[in-house]
Amino acid sequence: xxxxxxxxxxxxxxxxxxxxxxxxxxxxxxxxxxxxxxxxxxxxxxxxxxxxxxxxxxxxxxxxxxxxxxxxxxxxxxxxxxxxxxxxxxxxxxxxxxxxxxxxxxxxxxxxxxxxxxxxxxxxxxxxxxxxxxxxxxxxxxxxxxxxxxxxxxxxxxxxxxxxxxxxxxxxxxxxxxxxxxxxxxxxxxxxxxxxxxxxxxxxxxxxxxxxxxxxxxxxxxxxxxxxxxxxxxxxxxxxxxxxxxxxxxxxxxxxxxxxxxxxxxxxxxxxxxxxxxxxxxxxxxxxxxxxxxxxxxxxxxxxxxxxxxxxxxxxxxxxxxxxxxx
Numbered sequence: 656x657x658x659x660x661x662x663x664x665x666x667x668x669x670x671x672x673x674x675x676x677x678x679x680x681x682x683x684x685x686x687x688x689x690x691x692x693x694x695x696x697x698x699x700x701x702x703x704x705x706x707x708x709x710x711x712x713x714x715x716x717x718x719x720x721x722x723x724x725x726x727x728x729x730x731x732x733x734x735x736x737x738x739x740x741x742x743x744x745x746x747x748x749x750x751x752x753x754x755x756x757x758x759x760x761x762x763x764x765x766x767x768x769x770x771x772x773x774x775x776x777x778x779x780x781x782x783x784x785x786x787x788x789x790x791x792x793x794x795x796x797x798x799x800x801x802x803x804x805x806x807x808x809x810x811x812x813x814x815x816x817x818x819x820x821x822x823x824x825x826x827x828x829x830x831x832x833x834x835x836x837x838x839x840x841x842x843x844x845x846x847x848x849x850x851x852x853x854x855x856x857x858x859x860x861x862x863x864x865x866x867x868x869x870x871x872x873x874x875x876x877x878x879x880x881x882x883x884x885x886x887x888x889x890x891x892x893x894x895x896x897x898x899x900x901x902x903x904x905x906x907x908x909x910x911x912x913x914x915x916x917x918x919x920x921x922x923x924x925x926x927x928x929x930x931x932x933x934x935x936x937x938x939x940x941x942x943x944x945x946x947x948x949x950x951x952x953x954x955x956x957x958x959x960x961x962x963x964x965x966x967x968x969x970x971x972x973x974x975x976x977x978x979x980x981x982x
Contacts, residue, residue: 663755664691664692664693664695664754664755664758664759665689665690665691665692665695665699665751665754665755665758666689666690666751666755667687667688667689667747667748667751668688668689668690668730669686669687669688670685670686670687670688670744670747670748671685671686671687671744671910671911671912672685672740672741672743672744672912673685673686673740673912673913674740674802674885674912674913674914674915675801675913675914675915675916675917676913676914676916676917676943676946676947677909677912677913677914677943678909678910678913678936678939678940678943679718679734680716680734680736681917681946682736682738682917683736683737683738683740683913684716684734684735684736684737684740684743685733685734685735685737685740685743685744685747686732686733686734687731687732687733687734687744687747688730688731688732688733689730689731689732689733689751690728690729690730691728691729691730691731692728692729693728693729694721694723694729694731695729695731695754696719696721696731698754699719699731699733699750699754700717700719700733702750702753702754703717703733703735703746703747703750704717706746706749706750706770706773707737707746709770709774710742710746710770710773710774710777711774711777712737712739712742712743712746712773712777713737713738713739714735714736714737714743715735715736715737716734716735716736717733717734717735718733718734718735719731719732719733719734720732733747738802739777739780739781741780742773742776742777742780745773745776746773749769749770749773752764752769753766779806780806782806782808782821782824783821783824783825783826783840784824785824785840786808786819786821786824786840789808789810789819789824789842789843790808792845793810793848796845796848798810798811798845798848798849798850799811799812799850799916799917799918801889801892801893801915801916802915803889803893804889806821807819807820807821808821809892809893810843810848811848811849811850812849812850812851812853812892812893812900812916813850813851813878813891813892813894813895813897813898813899813900814851814876814894814895814896814897814898815847815848815849815850815851816848816892816893816895817843817844817847817848818893819841819843823840823841824840824841850918850920851897851898851899851900852872852874852898852899852900852920852921853900853902853916853919853920853921854868854872854899854900854901854902854919854920854921854922854923855902855904855914855919855921855922855923855944855947855948856868856901856902856903856904856923856924856925857903857904857905857906857909857922857923857924857925857940857941857942857943857944858924858925858926858927858941858955858961859925859926859927859928860925860926861881861882861903861904861905861925862881862882862903864903864923864925865879865880865881865901865902865903866879866881868901868923869901872899872901873899874898874899875898876896876897876898876899877897877898877899877900877901878891878894878896878897878899878900878901879900879901879902879903880901880902880903881903882903882904882905883902883903883904883908884905884908885908885912885915887902888902888904888914888915889915892915892916904944906931906937906940906941907940909940909941909943910936910937910940914943914944914947916947917947918947918948918949919944919947919948919949920948920949920950920951921948921950921951921952921953922944922945922947922948922951922952922953922954922968923944923952923953923975924941924942924944924945924952924953924954924955924961924964924975925955925975926955926958926961927941927958927960927961932959932960938960938961938964941961942961942964942967945964945965945967945968945972946967946968946969948968948969948970949969949970950970951970951971951972951973952965952968952970952971952972952973953972953973953974953975954968954972954973954974954975955974955975955976956974956975956976957974957976
């Protein structure tokens with residue numbers, strides 16, 4: 656969500672719902688940038704904590720940075736983790752409206768109605784208890800869990816996945832009536848669930864490398880996307896026919912949304928555009944898959960902006976130019 660800077664005492668410049676691993680945290684969360692007429696850091700910090708508590712939203716690792724601007728105004732950057740990032744963005748809108756009303760002395764501003772709406776939104780987005788129990792078990796079994804935009808939950812990836820609809824886990828309103836027994840919620844075949852090989856490709860030569868890897872990998876059904884936006888990533892992860900996934904992802908997608916998974920098999924990081932080599936956030940976005948790879952990282956070590964990221968990999972790092980598939 657983008658907004659132009661306004662004469663209000665505080666306004667939202669940008670607000671991003673980060674759905675998973677991102678350049679600020681391995682967990683889902685929210686990034687908000689605010690333009691302020693004065694340094695309202697303490698007021699904003701307290702408002703986020705109080706607001707989250709009021710609506711029952713989990714909020715952790717709240718980080719706030721204040722930067723003075725040349726025109727004697729301020730920019731605040733707020734980041735926090737939450738399993739409900741869309742709700743976190745809605746909370747940010749509510750907080751800014753409330754602070755503006757308070758600073759203007761607007762005694763007619765309705766604090767309670769939008770707060771109640773946020774509480775209702777949180778309840779609608781909260782998975783049923785039975786589904787939460789399955790999510791906890793899947794996490795213990797190291798099976799990937801992905802929350803989809805329509806509130807369904809994906810266990811595993813590709814042809815080793817299973818899709819759960821919250822409706823099937825919600826007890827009927829008259830479940831206490833012995834004449835209407837509740838239907839037991841579905842239980843997945845845990846042995847069939849897991850992860851298919853997932854290759855993530857970022858950087859300037861993304862298209863060429865997606866094509867090379869697609870031709871080289873083994874698999875009966877390989878699904879590849881050169882420029883996988885968020886919708887394409889979700890669709891690929893939930894593709895029950897795929898036994899291998901190869902996704903090229905733009906840096907802007909990672910900056911705006913993060914990635915809806917916290918690990919991949921192989922990261923292939925090809926290069927940074929010349930006009931972004933001095934942009935730390937852009938470089939970190941291109942390099943994010945390095946932190947998620949569990950088997951191998953192929954990195955363009957000749958690129959001075961990317962080479963330092965090799966130290967953060969948790970698996971072997973190889974120079975992209977030395978890869979046999981490059982020919």
